[in-house]
Amino acid sequence: MIPRNTLVALSTTQDGFMLQGTDHRENLLLRALCTDTRERIYPRLKLTEIPPDGVLYESGDVMEDIFFPTDSIISMLYVMEDGHSAEIAMIGNEGVVGIALFMGGLSTPSRAIVQSAGHAYRLSRKHLMAEFNLHGEFHHLLLRYTQTLITQMAQTSVCNRHHSIDQQLCRWLLLSMDRHNGDNIEITQELISNLLGVRRESVTKAANKLQDAGVIQYQRGHITVTDRAELERRCCECYAVVRKESDRLFQGLTDPSCSAAAQPC
Amino acid sequence: MIPRNTLVALSTTQDGFMLQGTDHRENLLLRALCTDTRERIYPRLKLTEIPPDGVLYESGDVMEDIFFPTDSIISMLYVMEDGHSAEIAMIGNEGVVGIALFMGGLSTPSRAIVQSAGHAYRLSRKHLMAEFNLHGEFHHLLLRYTQTLITQMAQTSVCNRHHSIDQQLCRWLLLSMDRHNGDNIEITQELISNLLGVRRESVTKAANKLQDAGVIQYQRGHITVTDRAELERRCCECYAVVRKESDRLFQGLTDPSCSAAAQPC
DNA sequence: GCCCGTCGGTGCGCAAGCTAACACAGCGGC
DNA sequence: GCCGCTGTGTTAGCTTGCGCACCGACGGGC
Numbered sequence: 001m002i003p004r005n006t007l008v009a010l011s012t013t014q015d016g017f018m019l020q021g022t023d024h025r026e027n028l029l030l031r032a033l034c035t036d037t038r039e040r041i042y043p044r045l046k047l048t049e050i051p052p053d054g055v056l057y058e059s060g061d062v063m064e065d066i067f068f069p070t071d072s073i074i075s076m077l078y079v080m081e082d083g084h085s086a087e088i089a090m091i092g093n094e095g096v097v098g099i100a101l102f103m104g105g106l107s108t109p110s111r112a113i114v115q116s117a118g119h120a121y122r123l124s125r126k127h128l129m130a131e132f133n134l135h136g137e138f139h140h141l142l143l144r145y146t147q148t149l150i151t152q153m154a155q156t157s158v159c160n161r162h163h164s165i166d167q168q169l170c171r172w173l174l175l176s177m178d179r180h181n182g183d184n185i186e187i188t189q190e191l192i193s194n195l196l197g198v199r200r201e202s203v204t205k206a207a208n209k210l211q212d213a214g215v216i217q218y219q220r221g222h223i224t225v226t227d228r229a230e231l232e233r234r235c236c237e238c239y240a241v242v243r244k245e246s247d248r249l250f251q252g253l254t255d256p257s258c259s260a261a262a263q264p265c
Numbered sequence: 266m267i268p269r270n271t272l273v274a275l276s277t278t279q280d281g282f283m284l285q286g287t288d289h290r291e292n293l294l295l296r297a298l299c300t301d302t303r304e305r306i307y308p309r310l311k312l313t314e315i316p317p318d319g320v321l322y323e324s325g326d327v328m329e330d331i332f333f334p335t336d337s338i339i340s341m342l343y344v345m346e347d348g349h350s351a352e353i354a355m356i357g358n359e360g361v362v363g364i365a366l367f368m369g370g371l372s373t374p375s376r377a378i379v380q381s382a383g384h385a386y387r388l389s390r391k392h393l394m395a396e397f398n399l400h401g402e403f404h405h406l407l408l409r410y411t412q413t414l415i416t417q418m419a420q421t422s423v424c425n426r427h428h429s430i431d432q433q434l435c436r437w438l439l440l441s442m443d444r445h446n447g448d449n450i451e452i453t454q455e456l457i458s459n460l461l462g463v464r465r466e467s468v469t470k471a472a473n474k475l476q477d478a479g480v481i482q483y484q485r486g487h488i489t490v491t492d493r494a495e496l497e498r499r500c501c502e503c504y505a506v507v508r509k510e511s512d513r514l515f516q517g518l519t520d521p522s523c524s525a526a527a528q529p530c
Numbered sequence: 531g532c533c534c535g536t537c538g539g540t541g542c543g544c545a546a547g548c549t550a551a552c553a554c555a556g557c558g559g560c
Numbered sequence: 561g562c563c564g565c566t567g568t569g570t571t572a573g574c575t576t577g578c579g580c581a582c583c584g585a586c587g588g589g590c
Contacts, residue, residue: 078423081502086426088419103412104405105513109506110419135400140369143408147368150415154353154375157422158343161351161462165577188537197426199578204538220537220586237346241374248370429546453567464548469568485556485567 027068027121028094029141032253037138041131045121050074056097056112063106065122066098072118073179075195078110086160086197089152090115090172092179094246099146101125102132115176115195116186144249151245159238165198169206170235172196173216175242177225185223210234292333292386293359294406297518302403306396310386315339321362321377328371330387331363337383338444340460343375351425351462354417355380355437357444359511364411366390367397380441380460381451409514416510424503430463434471435500437461438481440507442490450488475499 033041050056050072057063059079067074074097076088088110091097097120100108131138152175159168172192176185189207193200207223210216215231217224225231232239298306315321315337322328324344332339339362341353353375356362362385365373396403417440424433437457441450454472458465472488475481480496482489490496497504 076419078419080423080427084427086423088422099415100412102408103415104409105412105510108412108419109416109510133400135398143367144369146411147365147370147373150364150368150418151374153415153418153422154341154343154373157353157418157425158345158351158462160422160425162345162349190537197423200537201539201579202577204540208539218538245370245374455567465567466569467547469570473569483568 025070025119026093027070027096028250029096029145030068030121032141032250033137037131037136041123041127041138044127045123048120048122050114050118050120052114052117054114054117056114057108059109059111060107063098063101063125065124066096066101066128068096068121068123069093069179070119070121071181072114072120073116073176074120075113075115076108076110077113077195084197085194087156087172087195089149089156090175090179091149094179094250095145095149096142099142099149101128102142103146115191116180141253144252148245148249152242155238155242159236160197163236163238165196165202166206166209166234167236167238168196168198169203169210170231171239173223173225174228174231174235174239177228178243178246183225183228185225186221187223188221290335290384291358292335292361293515294361294410295333295386297406297515298402302396302401306388306392306403309392310388313385313387315379315383315385317379317382319379319382321379322373324374324376325372328363328366328390330389331361331366331393332385332387333361334358334385334444335383336446337379337385338381338441339385340378340380341373341375342378342460349462350459352421352437352460354414354421355440355444356414359444359515360410360414361407364407364414366393367407368411380456381445406518409517413510413514417507420503420507424501425462428501428503430461430467431471431474432499432501432503433461433463434468434475435496436504438488438490439493439496439500439504442493443508443511448490448493450490451486452488453486454483 030038030041030045045068047070048067050067050069056067056074069091070093073090073092075090076097077085078088079085097112100106132142133139159171163171169192172195173185176187177183189203190200193203196203207216207218210231211218213230215225215227215234217226295303295306295310310333312335313332315332315334321332321339334356335358338355338357340355341362342350343353344350362377365371397407398404424436428436434457437460438450441452442448454468455465458468461468472481472483475496476483478495480490480492480499482491
């Protein structure tokens with residue numbers, strides 16, 4: 001059950017400055033841009049701190065900025081009238097939060113919450129649309145990512161329908177690990193239960209099985225994956241489908257130096 | 266359980282000809298276009314018969330055409346390795362089948378099957394992209410619709426997680442009715458069960474309840490909704506969320522004569 | 531060093547939905 | 561008018577996951 005929440009004031013730590021080199025400070029979509037696009041966009045990005053338990057967008061909000069996570073992870077969450085909730089999609093440094101902006105709707109019925117604190121590059125609607133409407137590689141890249149996101153959402157739906165909580169937890173951990181560096185995840189079982197849309201006790205039970213099997217270790221909000229291979233083995237096919245689509249996106253981007261572009265640059 | 270299926274050869278009945286006036290032969294997205302766009306696109310549309318039990322795209326297929334249903338209804342379906350399945354989205358004359366084409370992925374992991382036979386306008390990838398890349402109202406319209414579709418998918422996911430089969434059947438019937446003319450739906454409980462991803466017997470049970478309550482009547486593949494208001498009352502909130510997003514799209518389109526366009530025409 | 535809030539563990543009863551097996555009824559074809 | 565196929569109805573037993581209630585245990589703040 002999700003309580004009423006507070007919109008967190010996000011603090012912008014640095015303007016127009018892109019940390020380079022350190023992997024956990026990079027967003028893969030931004031990295032895929034080629035030089036001239038990059039030179040236009042980077043000065044407009046604001047590196048923003050994403051605090052724990054924050055909310056980027058509330059359901060129905062007209063969005064003013066789009067976020068490119070670096071070392072943070074955002075969950076799109078739908079909260080029902082009775083307080084029950086379910087995660088729609090998970091977005092880390094492979095993606096972007098706020099697709100409704102360039103898709104033209106400006107808002108969505110879901111909420112964007114912080115699953116894992118960190119940082120994100122923020123781009124205002126104005127600057128986003130200016131670049132998007134050039135219909136170059138940025139445009140192409142965002143649409144292509146959106147399709148990847150659609151696949152993730154569809155697969156989550158299927159998983160909700162057919163798979164056990166044990167399997168879903170494995171899928172969730174794998175998705176989350178892909179978006180983290182290292183094998184450590186800082187999250188409570190309570191939050192996981194809200195994201196999976198199940199009881200907290202069910203998560204406890206599933207997590208216990210994994211711990212007993214030596215797949216993970218956890219302690220008061222810290223999870224360490226110790227046997228990723230086994231995690232994949234216990235998982236349903238849903239993770240692989242999503243992963244494959246995501247890989248397909250980024251493979252397409254790295255082929256020559258700049259094949260992301262609909263039009264070469 | 267979904268059997269291996271056959272790709273149906275779709276017969277094109279008429280080329281470059283758009284039936285006008287008769288509502289059930291119209292696609293709402295196409296209708297929303299303004300004159301000059303219309304004049305470019307209409308000659309390239311091929312009115313195609315959509316046969317019962319057909320398959321428009323198989324999972325992973327590279328799509329060659331995009332479909333604008335008129336009086337047909339298409340279901341996007343994910344079929345798991347073990348044969349179980351779940352509907353991802355339902356598309357009628359309010360939408361378009363094959364968004365992966367303009368989103369840049371060219372294929373999806375899901376299958377597009379015929380839920381209700383009828384007709385659709387077909388547009389080849391080449392012609393689609395030619396118009397899409399003009400970045401005018403067609404471009405805007407397709408992206409805006411895609412967001413509506415995303416909402417539907419997200420809500421299906423939530424519904425899968427939290428709502429009873431009784432409620433889901435109501436949601437499904439309402440979505441289907443919105444895409445039909447009149448209150449008659451031609452579909453077997455078997456197919457509904459594949460779409461909802463539940464047992465056929467569960468659909469029988471839920472349908473019986475509705476029939477006993479005087480909400481629907483059905484007989485060997487024919488369903489008639491006799492009390493839509495009651496159907497809405499029994500439904501979960503999911504239908505309303507999806508409907509609202511869809512209405513929001515079309516309200517935005519009908520405001521002046523041509524506000525669909527990102528750039529006026 | 532205590533307190534209290536947060537986080538995790540456990541047990542019980544219950545309902546929904548699944549597997550499996552089978553019965554029957556409408557309807558078209560011959 | 562019979563046959564067989566397709567579509568629907570019914571039953572029995574089982575599993576998963578839910579609601580609820582409560583306990584325990586860690587850990588930071590004072």
